[in-house]
Amino acid sequence: MSSIALALKYRPTIFSDLVGQNAVSQTLSLALDSQHISHAYLFSGLRGSGKTSSARIFARALQCESGPTSTPCGTCASCISALQNKHIDIIEMDAASSRGIDDIKRVIEQTKYRPSYGRYKIFIVDEVHMLSKEAFNALLKTLEEPPEFVKFILATTDPLKLPATILSRTQHFRFKQIPHRLIVEHITNILHKEGVSFEPQALEMIARSGSGSLRDTLTLLDQAIIFCKNHIEVASVTDMLGVVDPKVLRDYFDAVLQRDTAKIFAALEILQEYECEMILDEMMLFLKERLLARDVEFQALFVDRFSRILSESKILLNLNTDGAFVLLLCAMKMQEAMKVKDIEAMIEELESEIFQAPKIDKDSAVQIKSISSQDAQNAPAPLSQLSPQMQFENLIAKLKDRNMQLGESFAQNIVFVAFEDQILSWHSRAQGEDKALLKEHYTLIKTFVNEIFGANTTIRQVPMPSESTKSQDSEINTQNVNPTQTPMTHNITQPTDLVDSQKSENTSESVESVKAAITQEMLNAPQKPAVALDAQDAFLQEHRELINAINESIGIKSVIAPRPETIPNDSVSKSDDLQ
Incomplete structure (x- = not known):
């Protein structure tokens, strides 16, 4: 194995050697082959993404004796001197150390002279965002209209710090972060060339620690080769990088999934030896790998809950919370998340x-x-089993519950008559404001009626009988109704709205109908033998409340006890008089 650092030994020398920057290398290659060459270029991107290497390859391609070409020969004098960083017309400048206006003045002074050896005079300015404001202003004019033999290649990791005037005068190429997969493939090829054995999972950990920077990853790889004595294994890499062993994370999550509290606390004792923020990051990566691997134990629902818990834990760390407490709280939350x-x-x-x-x-x-x-x-008992009178009282209660004023007006002005054959009959004595109120809320009243008495229930209003009619009805009842018989209520077949006014002729016809109906009922009633006066008085006294309720329901104000005799034969003639 060579003593040269891997980052320098395997530095790209042609565009095809660039890792993960296909768009940039292809654009620059086409520009060289088609001779569409600009006077200034800006390369920006993450550290270790290939900005400086690309600038050197591009400068050598411009200076190659067989060029400009996208594939410099590497054998001519210009290519050899460029590869050795000794080309006199390729000038590299570190703006981090030479950032003042005097340094830029010296660069501008050199642009006045033609190249002494190559085709162009090329200035590579690394970390250009470090230049001072005065230096940028001094460079503007030369950068906009340099001599035809001058080319500028600027490189930076933070293009947002550059003035807009600089950005507008250059072709901007953005170098993206190198994908993890390509980094692993690249270092695998390097280890094969170097003859170093390794465990694939160890390379995954090294590439992940490089955070997308190929240079940082190669530096860690150099360190791992030395630490692991030419055999890179997971245990040694975890010790070298100070990261937690994936096996410990696997045991931790297995314990969470199995709800094994003892194993969870055993894993926490090991995890507390590491930096808490690093552990949370490793847990997130572990969950990501399990999700991508379609591990049946790690359902998407659980992974989502665990990731939310880890994110909340990182917020606690930013508030300077104790790391051991954060890990303990995180474990307890994960246990609770499993119960859902x-x-x-x-x-x-x-x-x-x-x-x-x-x-x-x-x-x-x-x-x-x-x-x-x-x-x-x-x-x-359900509403359907209640008596009609109780159902009517329930209707009043519902109206009061919805609108107290409406319920009170309804109870005072509406008198229940009967409910037969899905027809609800009542009297209405509403006048003035009460009448207007009842008429306004008739739809609500009808809704409650259908709810209590049935969906097919219709409403019929029975007009209130006049005083003379009441007295005649009282006389008929006094002479012809036996107190032991239960009076029957009758429906009047004159349908009206709840609060519609009745014409006088309709009222007379309705009263006559009532009298006719009551008279017919008396004629059809069977005759019973007379009872003793004492027994009759005793019966009336015992059932006075019932008789009063019956009288009120049919509109009779008072009843004169009939003598103990049979129904007279002139009942028919009296009914004829009512008609």
Whole structure:
């Protein structure tokens, strides 16, 4: 193995040797072959990406005796002197150390003289962003219109620090970060040439530590060859780089996935020996590799949760939180993240609960049946099993719950009559503001009626009977109704809206219909023998509340107890008078 550093020994000498910069090398090669050569170039990119090497290759291609060409021969005097960095017309300048206006003045002075040996006088200015403001201003005029034999090649790692006037006077080539895969392939080829054995995973760790810089990676590779004594292995590389062994990370995540707290704390004892930020970065890379490898144990759901936890942990580190505490908190969060079920598992569990009834023994079945029967007895009756009057009260309660003013107005002005054959009949005595309020909210009232009494329920308003009608009805009831019989309510077939006013002729017709219906009911009622007066008085006294409720429901204000005799025969004539 040579004593020369690998970064220098394997430095690119032609465009095809550049690693990961195909776009730049192809553009420069085409410019040389087609003789479309600019007077100034700017190469920018990450350190170790090939900026300075490309500048030297381009300068040698311009000076080659068989050129300008994209493939310099490497054998002519110009190529040999350029490869040895001794070409008198290729001038390299480090702007980091020569950044003042006097240094730029000396460069400008040299541009006045023609090249003494080569075809062009080429100035390579490395780290050009380090020049002072005055130096940039002094260089502007010469950079914009240099002599035809002068070429400028500027290189920088931070193009944003360059003035816009400099950027506008150059062709800008951006060198991208070299992909990890290409770096691994490159150092693998170098180790084969050097005759050094290695473990592939160790090279992965070295390339990852180089952070996309080929020069930094080759420097680490030199160090690894020395430390590992020409056999690069994972254990030695982890010790050399101070990174955690991937096996430790694997054991840690296996313990998390298996919910093994003892193994987690054992892994944490090892991880606390390293820098916390580095461990978090290694964990992120480990999860990335497992995800790319399609490891079935590392589902995308878990990887996403773990990555969020690691990101939050890095924020805690930026707040100067203790590293050991951050690692412990991170481990506890990962354990909690494992307890959350994914959607598919929740669906499967729900399906199993729905479609697979649990098996229970006989005693448990009897006990469950007993409890269910008790609950059924204690459960409130559904609305469909309530009496119409109770359903009507429920309607009032719902209206009050929605709108107290509306519910109070409805309760004071609407009187329940009957509910038969999906027809709800009521009286309305609403006037003025109450009438307007009920009419405004009729849609809401109708909605609640359909909800309580049924979707097909229709509303019929029965007009309030006049006082004379009430007195005649009272007389008829006094003479012809036996108090032991339950009066029947009748629906009037005159449908109206809730609060629509009735014409006088319609009211008269409705009253006559009521009288006719009540008279017909009395004629059809079976006759019963008379009862003793004392027994009748006792019955009336005992059922007074029931009789009053019945009288109120049919609109009778008072009832005179009939004498204990049969229904008179002139009932038909009285009903004829009502008609």
